[in-house]
Amino acid sequence: MSKKLLMCGNEACGEGAVLAGCKFYAGYPITPQNELIAYMGKRMGEINGIFIQAESELAAINMVFGAAAAGERAMTSSSSPGVSLKQEGISYIAGAELPCVIVNMQRGGPGLGNIAPAQSDYFQSVKGGGHGDYKVIVFAPSSAQELLDYTFMAFDVADKYRNPVLILGDGLLGQMMEPVTIIKENYKPHLVEKPWALTGCKGRKPNIVRSFFLGEGALEEHNKRLQEKYRTITNAEVRAQTFNLKDSEIVIVAYGSVARTAKAAMESARAKGIKVGLIRPISLWPFPSKIIKDASFGRCKKFLVIEMSSGQMVEDVMLAVNGKSEVDFYGRMGGGIPTEEEVLARIEALV
Amino acid sequence: MKKKNRKKINRSASKRAGKKVEEKLVFSRPQSLRDVDMHYCAGCGHSIVHRLVCEVIDEFKIRDRVIGIAPVGCAVIAYDYWDFDVSEAAHGRTPAVATAIKRVRPDNIVFTYQGDGDLAAIGTAEIIHAANRGENITVIFVNNGVYGMTGGQMAPTTLAGQKTSTSIAGRSLRNDGYPLKMLEMLAVLPGVRYLERVSVHSAQEIFRAKRAISKALGVVKSY
Ligand SMILES: Cc1ncc(C[n+]2csc(CCOP(=O)(O)OP(=O)(O)O)c2C)c(N)n1
Ligand code: SF4
Numbered sequence: 099m100s101k102k103l104l105m106c107g108n109e110a111c112g113e114g115a116v117l118a119g120c121k122f123y124a125g126y127p128i129t130p131q132n133e134l135i136a137y138m139g140k141r142m143g144e145i146n147g148i149f150i151q152a153e154s155e156l157a158a159i160n161m162v163f164g165a166a167a168a169g170e171r172a173m174t175s176s177s178s179p180g181v182s183l184k185q186e187g188i189s190y191i192a193g194a195e196l197p198c199v200i201v202n203m204q205r206g207g208p209g210l211g212n213i214a215p216a217q218s219d220y221f222q223s224v225k226g227g228g229h230g231d232y233k234v235i236v237f238a239p240s241s242a243q244e245l246l247d248y249t250f251m252a253f254d255v256a257d258k259y260r261n262p263v264l265i266l267g268d269g270l271l272g273q274m275m276e277p278v279t280i281i282k283e284n285y286k287p288h289l290v291e292k293p294w295a296l297t298g299c300k301g302r303k304p305n306i307v308r309s310f311f312l313g314e315g316a317l318e319e320h321n322k323r324l325q326e327k328y329r330t331i332t333n334a335e336v337r338a339q340t341f342n343l344k345d346s347e348i349v350i351v352a353y354g355s356v357a358r359t360a361k362a363a364m365e366s367a368r369a370k371g372i373k374v375g376l377i378r379p380i381s382l383w384p385f386p387s388k389i390i391k392d393a394s395f396g397r398c399k400k401f402l403v404i405e406m407s408s409g410q411m412v413e414d415v416m417l418a419v420n421g422k423s424e425v426d427f428y429g430r431m432g433g434g435i436p437t438e439e440e441v442l443a444r445i446e447a448l449v
Numbered sequence: 450m451k452k453k454n455r456k457k458i459n460r461s462a463s464k465r466a467g468k469k470v471e472e473k474l475v476f477s478r479p480q481s482l483r484d485v486d487m488h489y490c491a492g493c494g495h496s497i498v499h500r501l502v503c504e505v506i507d508e509f510k511i512r513d514r515v516i517g518i519a520p521v522g523c524a525v526i527a528y529d530y531w532d533f534d535v536s537e538a539a540h541g542r543t544p545a546v547a548t549a550i551k552r553v554r555p556d557n558i559v560f561t562y563q564g565d566g567d568l569a570a571i572g573t574a575e576i577i578h579a580a581n582r583g584e585n586i587t588v589i590f591v592n593n594g595v596y597g598m599t600g601g602q603m604a605p606t607t608l609a610g611q612k613t614s615t616s617i618a619g620r621s622l623r624n625d626g627y628p629l630k631m632l633e634m635l636a637v638l639p640g641v642r643y644l645e646r647v648s649v650h651s652a653q654e655i656f657r658a659k660r661a662i663s664k665a666l667g668v669v670k671s672y
Pocket of ligand 2: 488492493
């Protein structure tokens with residue numbers, strides 16, 4: 099059965115979770131993700147799931163910790179200031195190896211900032227916003243359809259690795275209305291057994307969910323295991339879209355909503371005869387470093403990174419390029435959105 | 450050690466009397482409590498409360514359906530002692546974790562175990578809102594008047610004039626405010642079914658504490 103709906107990105111994200119069999123949602127209101135908490139409130143009621151409007155983002159993320167520990171597919175969502183509050187909980191979830199999905203519809207910062215779209219939580223998302231050596235798998239969709247698809251997929255990935263997955267959107271993606279196609283048969287969640295979950299110890303040894311390891315060397319061992327898992331994820335979960343890499347001398351790198359503007363600018367530039375390509379990282383961690391590195395070994399002489407930040411992802415691009423090519427950056431901050439004209443002007447300046 | 454000696458004396462006494470020895474077990478470790486040494490300081494109330502919780506769980510025969518949430522505090526490794534499913538929780542977020550576990554698994558019996566730093570300071574919001582939502586969970590609140598694990602600092606429950614490592618001249622009401630009356634605050638919430646303040650400083654009080662734990666878990670169990 100196929101349905102075409104007009105939805106805002108926040109609602110599409112919520113529907114992706116429902117299709118994935120998410121049965122637990124806890125959240126706290128904050129713009130620009132309010133449509134998501136409202137949608138989950140409605141949908142959880144319809145599917146007999148659990149919806150809790152928590153007293154804070156702290157409580158919400160720790161409720162997700164509890165629901166995940168009990169073996170349920172669980173999600174929370176927020177926007178930048180609220181996601182900052184969740185960081186302690188995310189570190190605990192990663193440490194205790196619990197699967198869950200977290201959504202951040204980024205807004206301008208620092209501090210209370212504003213409610214306009216931004217991408218200034220990149221470092222927080224991919225470098226580990228909380229304490230300890232841990233990693234969160236980060237997907238950056240760039241449309242309402244992708245918000246649905248990647249949120250759906252995030253639950254399978256989270257379960258597979260027993261690791262939190264973050265959907266990193268922004269206020270633009272969250273609030274913009276777009277058509278979304280749902281072909282029911284295409285959304286079959288891969289539900290796995292969770293023998294580690296807390297269910298009561300009937301017929302088995304007690305299970306313990308924890309991130310605390312006191313014994314001598316025990317925490318180092320735990321960390322080594324986590325790093326091993328992160329290596330597996332790095333090898334298996336890189337996702338990116340590439341355009342015109344074969345013949346391009348300038349390659350733009352942009353993610354999320356900005357990647358759409360970048361693509362339009364790329365097309366305008368090519369219409370003017372400038373050979374421009376685009377790499378759009380979809381997984382921000384693991385980062386598509388190899389794709390970028392390979393491009394730097396090809397024809398590409400210059401990379402142009404476009405972000406709605408002062409320049410965060412650009413550091414990962416530079417690490418991947420490792421001095422092989424020039425890396426230029428153009429960004430807008432505090433809710434400023436790079437326009438197609440601005441990007442095109444930057445491309446022309448690079449020629 | 451003492452117990453063994455007593456047995457020996459008894460045996461030789463009954464041998465002398467020519468009687469057959471009949472041993473009746475009157476006291477043993479609850480099944481829900483693991484047979485390991487505890488790390489608690491000698492005389493610490495945590496070990497007593499752990500035992501009482503386990504005795505009640507055994508008596509209710511709910512060991513295979515109970516899920517405990519250990520706090521951040523001296524009882525952080527309660528799962529080393531409790532022989533049933535246990536989750537940790539971030540400092541103070543214990544009731545939020547318990548809320549979700551109980552909602553996801555309504556047939557399980559879910560309880561938190563929290564110190565006064567955990568429950569009455571950093572986690573005040575979580576306990577009040579879990580109580581106000583009327584979550585069907587039990588909370589065992591162990592108030593020792595200080596932050597034990599971090600070295601005896603002042604807690605919100607520290608008494609006026611009480612000396613701690615962060616109130617060396619005694620708690621000053623002017624500077625530090627009044628001891629927080631957590632139970633009185635919770636008592637006004639309609640979501641709360643049963644509250645009792647007990648102590649474990651004497652044998653009689655320990656019995657009363659056990660009755661209270663039994664009631665608290667019983668209220669949740671009967672829903
Ligand atoms: C967020 C956070 N802040 C501070 C600490 C340090 N810490 C560990 S235990 C504790 C106090 C525990 O006191 P209480 O809850 O009264 O339990 P007790 O040790 O007395 O049983 C503190 C502050 C922590 N682990 N996490
Ligand atoms: S520090 Fe206090 S609470 Fe902690 S084990 Fe010792 S006596 Fe018990």
